[in-house]
Amino acid sequence: MISDQNFIIELIGYFASFMVLISFLMRNIRKLRLINTVGCVAFVIYGVLLNWSLPIIITNTAIAGINMYYLFIRKES
Template sequence: MNYVEILGYLAMITVSFSFLLKDVIKLRFVNAIGCTLFIIYGLLLGSYPVVGLNIFVACTNAFYIFKELKNHSK
């Protein structure tokens, strides 16, 4: 097993774990970390559909995290 494959498994575990969280902000934050790992994994493999999807999901997570934090601070 090489480091790229290990990175893929780590990304998979992180994204999977995020769906077990009840707090939506924590879920999105952990999921964004997993997406970032998948982006790196996809780049290392040259798999641009994996990269593109995970960039979209990470940006969506970031948008809603910042939106919620902004609303929460009011």
Template sequence: MFSFQPIELVGYAASILIVISLTMTDMYKLRIINSIGCLMFVIYGLNVGAYPVALANAIIIIINIYNLYKLRGSDNKS
């Protein structure tokens, strides 16, 4: 009938976090929440064999970390 895998909860939670991150106006919070969602998508992708999903989200995490570093640097220059 209906088969449910626990890893699906990780995928749903990741989706929710990504959507929540895109509603934020604070770029720092957006990058943090988005990175957590992406990390969950990496875990999900690796577990279900969706390697393009895992790879794309791993790259997005790196981009988020780079932008967080730049944001922190601009805060210190004020």
């Protein structure tokens, strides 16, 4: 039987996956990057809750950082 804590962790993982997937349906690059960043942050939380899964945390932190760079520092043309 799955515990309440494990259920919540799994929900966070599914939410993260859903957000990343949905982001690729966006035509507007800013909207894509914003939604993708939400998914990446959720994946980082998910990685932490999975006893600090570094591959998940590092990859999604890097992707979120790249998204933030293009959203707020370098304006895309």
